Amino acid sequence: MTTKFTPDHEYIRVEGATGIVGITPYAQNALGDIVFVELPSVGKVLKKGDEAAVVESVKAASEIYAPVSGTVTEVNSALSGEPGLINTDPEAAGWIYKISIANAGELDGLLDAVAYADLTK
Amino acid sequence: MSEPVEDLKTTPLYAKHVAAGGRMVPFGGYNLPVQYNTGIMGEHKWTREHAGLFDVSHMGPSFLTLNNPSGDADADHAAVAALVEPLVCGDINGLKPGQVRYTLLLNETGGAIDDLMVARSPLFPGSLYIVVNAGTKDNDFDIIAKAAGDKAKLTRADDGALLALQGPEAVAVLDTIVPGVAELGFMTYAPFEWNGTKLIIARSGYTGEDGCEILCDASVAEAMWDALLADERVKPIGLGARDSLRLEAGLPLYGHDLDETVSPTEAGLNFAVSKRRRESADFPGAARILKEFGGELSRIRVGLFVEGAPAREGTEILDASGMVVGKVTSGGFAPSLARAIALGFVPPAHATPGTQLQVSVRGRMQPAQVTATPFVPHRYFRKAKS
Structure with a gap:
């Protein structure tokens, strides 16, 4: 199981051909209290870099981009009732959507944990 | 994510914000905290339940004082009010000593140049305490000083600190530090003594809650900040919660809900257009605003x-x-x-x-x-x- 990161602070946890996407603890802290999450539709086809979801804090809306190309297979509907899960548990209960990875090669272009930690120093 | 920001002013409480974990952002030309570690939601709710402390030193407090007062309190007030009334739609002449009034500075077409507080000094005949918004203050002060001409002097007080303490427990807290504050009525102000310095305290605010706004000298700002925060009912509150609190209270924010095209009538601020001023139709943009009062909106x-x-x-x-x-x-x-x-x-x-x-x-x-x-x-x- 590998986790990769984008410079925009999304993570993708790779489990076989599926990636679980969310935002990093650094990102949730920077955004502050999340009050609304706009989830993608299951079946939506995304290209790497497409807007996949929107998270809203009290003050502002932030786009969440697709770290890789693929098709949305599942969304975390718990976020509709409890968007704050992204603040309290961004890497587990606060995941946003799952994507079937179209091209595993795209993962190589993302940051590993060390490079991402370096970026947010 | 922190970018170097040039030409930003700081308030006398900058070091206190940083020490308290304030996330500093540019606002109205100043470097101010959008939130502290508590976060906007927690800070907002704390203010509604207890007492929130805000640094609003970026705003524009000032005093307009007659150059040659006669000593007759009512005549001197009428004289200074007559300098300001041609700029605004409120009844300044009718203010009682110590009374604070919300009004709008209008352009010739009745659009809002700013919204502001104008108060009559409880002590000095012919003196007004005027507080304007941060982003508009230089222009406002120019307009007011020009209208005052050689009859009155406008003294800026925005080199000091302006603190707001807001929430159901705010006045009780402040009264323990500055006894007598609890006697102030809503929308009135008075001078107080604290540790040998003068404070100007108004019972007013921008959250919909009870509370006060405290003007003090920059030299005592940190001590006042610490004294208020020493009370466990008080937490520091950033600009994020200040905005969500005023939005819930339905209060307009200049530059967003108000601008030079928006009249007080359009903004739902009819209460700020005084009856006497409407009857005499002697304020900027009166023709438009009176038409709007008549239903042409x-x-x-x-x-x-x-x-x-x-x-x-x-x-x-x-x-x-x-x-x-x-x-x-x-x-x-x-x-x-x-x-x-x-x-x-x-x-x-x-x-x-x-x-x-x-x-x-x-x-x-x-x-x-x-x-x-x-x-x-x-x-x-x-x-x-x-």
Whole structure:
């Protein structure tokens, strides 16, 4: 199981051909209290870099981009009732959507944990 | 994520904000905390339940004082009021000693150059205490000083610190440090002594809660900040919660809900256009504003309960049939109500509370219902009639 990161602070946890996407603890802290999450539709086809979801804090809306190309297979509907899960548990209960990875090669272009930690120093 | 920001001013409390974990952002030309470690939601709720401490030193407090007062209190007040009244729509002449009034500085077409507080000194005949907004203060002060000519002197006091303590426990806290503050009526002010320095304290604010705004010298700002925070009922509150609190209270924010095209009538601020001034039609833009009072109004500010995602500033408002009828001027999430709310402008035909409208958020329609403001009832202090 590998986790990769984008410079925009999304993570993708790779489990076989599926990636679980969310935002990093650094990102949730920077955004502050999340009050609304706009989830993608299951079946939506995304290209790497497409807007996949929107998270809203009290003050502002932030786009969440697709770290890789693929098709949305599942969304975390718990976020509709409890968007704050992204603040309290961004890497587990606060995941946003799952994507079937179209091209595993795209993962190589993302940051590993060390490079991402370096970026947010 | 922290960018170097040039030419930003700091307030006398900058070091205190940083020490308290303040996340500093540029606002109105100043470096100010958008939130502390508590976060906007927690800070907002704390203010509604206890007492929130805000640094509003970026704003523009000032004093306008007659150069040659006669010593006759009422005549001197009338003289200084006569210098300001041609600029604003409020009754300044009618202020009682110590009384604070919300009014608007208007251009010749009745648009708002700024909204501000004007108060009559409780002590000095012919002196007004005037507080304007941060982003507009240089222009406002120019306009007021020009109108005063050689008859009165405008003294800026924005080199000091202005603190706001807001919330149901705010006045009780402040009264332990500055005894006598609890005697102030809502929208009045008085000078107080504290540790040998003078404070100007007004019972007013921008949250819909009871509370005070405290003007002090920069040299005692940190000591005052510490003294207030030493009380466990007080937490520091950033600009983020200041905005969500005022939005819930239905209070307009200059530069968003008010600008040079918006009249007080359109902004739903008829209470700020005094009856005496309307009868004499002697304020800037009177022709337009009086017409609007008579019903010729093309748009009016409304409150909206928004279903789903928050509708932010600039979001289009549509009627039930999908026709664009207006725009959101302030919008966000209301922590006290756990739902999205907005202020915006629509034609009067769509402005009745209960009217079903829509907002277009990221290309999708969401229901929005017109509602009376404030969204959260004001809890200002009212003295019992004796």
